[in-house]
Amino acid sequence: MRIELDDISLSFQPGTPFAVKALDRVSLMVRPGERLAIAGSTGSGKSTLLGVMAGILRPAAGRVLHDGQALSRKPRLQPGRIGLGLQSPENCLFEKTVFDDVAFAPRRMGLDGERLGQRVMWALECVGLDAAASATREPFSLSVGEQRRVALAGVIAAEPAVLLLDEPTAYLDPATRRDLLERLLAMNDERGTTMVVVGHDMDELAVFAERLVIMDDGRVAADGPADKLLKDEALLERYGLEAPGTVRLCRLLSGCAGREFAAVLDEEQAANLLQEIMGWGPGG
Amino acid sequence: MEQSIISLKNVSYAYPHAAGDQRVALSDITLDIREGEFIGLVGANGSGKSTLVRMLNALLVPVSGEVRVDGLLTSDRANHNRIRETAGMVFQNPDSQIVATSVEDDIAFGLENLGLPVEEIERRITTAARRFGVAGLLEREPHWLSGGQKQRVVLAGVVALEPRVLILDEPTSMLDPCSRRRFHSLVEDLWRGGATIIYITQLMDELAFADRILALDAGRVVFDGRPRDIFSSDELLERISLEPPLAVRLARTLARRGCELSPVPLTLSQLAEEICG
Numbered sequence: 001m002r003i004e005l006d007d008i009s010l011s012f013q014p015g016t017p018f019a020v021k022a023l024d025r026v027s028l029m030v031r032p033g034e035r036l037a038i039a040g041s042t043g044s045g046k047s048t049l050l051g052v053m054a055g056i057l058r059p060a061a062g063r064v065l066h067d068g069q070a071l072s073r074k075p076r077l078q079p080g081r082i083g084l085g086l087q088s089p090e091n092c093l094f095e096k097t098v099f100d101d102v103a104f105a106p107r108r109m110g111l112d113g114e115r116l117g118q119r120v121m122w123a124l125e126c127v128g129l130d131a132a133a134s135a136t137r138e139p140f141s142l143s144v145g146e147q148r149r150v151a152l153a154g155v156i157a158a159e160p161a162v163l164l165l166d167e168p169t170a171y172l173d174p175a176t177r178r179d180l181l182e183r184l185l186a187m188n189d190e191r192g193t194t195m196v197v198v199g200h201d202m203d204e205l206a207v208f209a210e211r212l213v214i215m216d217d218g219r220v221a222a223d224g225p226a227d228k229l230l231k232d233e234a235l236l237e238r239y240g241l242e243a244p245g246t247v248r249l250c251r252l253l254s255g256c257a258g259r260e261f262a263a264v265l266d267e268e269q270a271a272n273l274l275q276e277i278m279g280w281g282p283g284g
Numbered sequence: 285m286e287q288s289i290i291s292l293k294n295v296s297y298a299y300p301h302a303a304g305d306q307r308v309a310l311s312d313i314t315l316d317i318r319e320g321e322f323i324g325l326v327g328a329n330g331s332g333k334s335t336l337v338r339m340l341n342a343l344l345v346p347v348s349g350e351v352r353v354d355g356l357l358t359s360d361r362a363n364h365n366r367i368r369e370t371a372g373m374v375f376q377n378p379d380s381q382i383v384a385t386s387v388e389d390d391i392a393f394g395l396e397n398l399g400l401p402v403e404e405i406e407r408r409i410t411t412a413a414r415r416f417g418v419a420g421l422l423e424r425e426p427h428w429l430s431g432g433q434k435q436r437v438v439l440a441g442v443v444a445l446e447p448r449v450l451i452l453d454e455p456t457s458m459l460d461p462c463s464r465r466r467f468h469s470l471v472e473d474l475w476r477g478g479a480t481i482i483y484i485t486q487l488m489d490e491l492a493f494a495d496r497i498l499a500l501d502a503g504r505v506v507f508d509g510r511p512r513d514i515f516s517s518d519e520l521l522e523r524i525s526l527e528p529p530l531a532v533r534l535a536r537t538l539a540r541r542g543c544e545l546s547p548v549p550l551t552l553s554q555l556a557e558e559i560c561g
Contacts, residue, residue, distance in 0.1 A: 012428050013425075013428060018423065018424055018425065018428070020424075020428065039460075040460070041432075041460040041462060041463065042430050042431070042432025042433050042435075042436070042458070042459060042460050042463060043429070043430040043432065043433050044430075046430075047430060047431065087431045087458065088377050088379060088431070090377070091379070141299060141307070142330065143329055143330040143333075143334060143335075144334065144376045144377065145329030145330060146329050146330045149329070167431075167457075167458065170454075170457040170458060171329070171376065171454055171457050171486070172329065172486065173327075173328045173329050173486050173525040173526070174486055174487075174525060174526060174527035175328070175522075175525035175526075175527065176328075176329065176525065177486075178527070200458075200459065200460050200461060200464075202461070203530070237462075240460045240461065240462035240463065241460065241461050241462065242461030242462070242464075242465070245529075245530035245552060246530070248552055249530070249534075249552045249555065249556065252552055252553060252555075252556035253556050253559065253560065255556075256556050256557065256559075256560035257559075257560045267530070267533065267534065267537070268537075270534060271534050271537040271538060271541070274534060274538060274555075274559050275538065275541060275543065277559050277560065278538075278543055278559060
């Protein structure tokens with residue numbers, strides 16, 4: 001599915017002394033099958049942007065189009081089209097068991113019996129939960145990190161054409177993070193699922209994203225290929241972001257080895273560079 | 285011997301649930317935390333980290349065993365106010381901790397409960413708001429702030445209370461990298477000023493300067509030692525779902541290729557220095 005934002009503006013608490021411009025004339029197109037990451041400092045409009053894309057926040061000005069169709073004033077959310085994972089998704093849990101919570105959207109889409117069971121188990125595995133052991137548990141007996149995974153599984157379980165995820169890896173442990181990113185990449189690769197992910201971890205985005213949008217004060221400050229923007233440390237710092245570790249390392253090495261090294265995003269390449277310097281430098 | 289500010293003796297805990305859903309959250313934990321220590325608490329999701337820190341300011345009391353904070357038993361309700369003044373806590377989800385309808389009132393809430401004079405309250409609000417970059421948000425309604433801004437408001441509110449022990453449960457998970465760095469240097473300042481810090485995180489990079497790392501797995505302490513030593517056991521790292529920082533990962537790759545770095549660098553600057561040195 002293609003999502004177009006056409007000259008979108010949106011303020012919170014408009015007409016009061018506390019009015020804040022959350023989005024300011026944003027135009028953006030998300031192409032089908034794309035892996036787009038959105039970064040920016042806190043309060044720059046990232047989450048608002050996701051809400052507008054999903055159609056749950058109505059802009060004060062501008063148009064949102066899904067596959068060329070302008071959204072009506074009260075769009076109906078259709079599971080299977082757009083899956084939205086909120087920032088604190090544990091707040092969205094409501095069923096008595098983990099199974100029922102994850103099964104909510106697939107059930108509404110008409111799945112039942114064995115197919116429903118398989119879908120739920122698949123979604124739980126996607127987020128690194130032991131499906132057999134957790135399905136009968138009460139969501140509220142889980143830790144916050146586990147609750148987030150259940151909520152995320154509920155979003156994924158609908159197998160939506162578009163996944164909009166707001167900091168999906170916050171609070172996840174590193175092993176689960178890596179695993180989730182791999183699963184998301186596989187869904188994109190195998191099913192062509194469009195992915196829009198808000199994140200702060202540039203190392204993660206370097207692995208995940210093809211395209212990066214940087215938000216600043218409600219506006220699009222930069223929009224381009226992720227591997228190019230993520231190597232631009234000055235640009236990232238300007239907007240309160242930090243370059244991926246390998247890029248920072250290349251800068252440190254350039255400083256102390258007395259020659260310039262081009263930034264790399266890949267750990268293997270970084271290791272090659274270190275080896276090269278050790279062989280080349282004194283005592284190597 | 286130095287005085288322990290926090291001590292746990294054979295602490296076990298299980299959340300009360302419907303039958304069949306009994307799960308032990310903490311199992312026979314004994315440990316002492318000395319005043320002024322910087323402790324990094326790590327472990328997989330569901331390993332008991334949040335349960336453990338809730339024991340440290342009497343939000344939970346052990347099913348068996350005992351917890352003392354500055355000598356006071358947490359099982360005695362009469363001690364709870366003093367314990368909570370000693371140990372301040374920042375929760376995982378800022379929404380669970382915001383109580384007022386303006387940012388300023390929210391930061392003031394704890395201070396008013398301490399019964400401080402008005403001028404002192406105002407001074408502390410101004411200082412904390414400036415430190416955490418929320419001075420421009422004081423009149424705003426917390427409800428309308430972004431996740432990261434809320435997290436900073438909550439931090440300001442707790443630090444304003446100047447607790448001797450500061451418990452931080454994944455406090456930077458929603459912060460952008462720049463705010464995260466600023467937050468780290470603030471915590472480091474508080475620690476150098478004598479505060480005891482207990483810091484839960486999934487990111488080893490955040491713990492480079494910790495004195496001591498505690499790792500939990502299924503409610504038990506499976507590691508208690510220096511940050512450097514936790515990376516020596518692959519089996520342990522896997523068990524607690526921890527990933528070593530980039531510098532350590534690169535040093536390991538080099539080691540596999542036949543170039544050992546000694547000592548193993550923990551940060552990128554250390555790595556660059558060792559390579560170029």
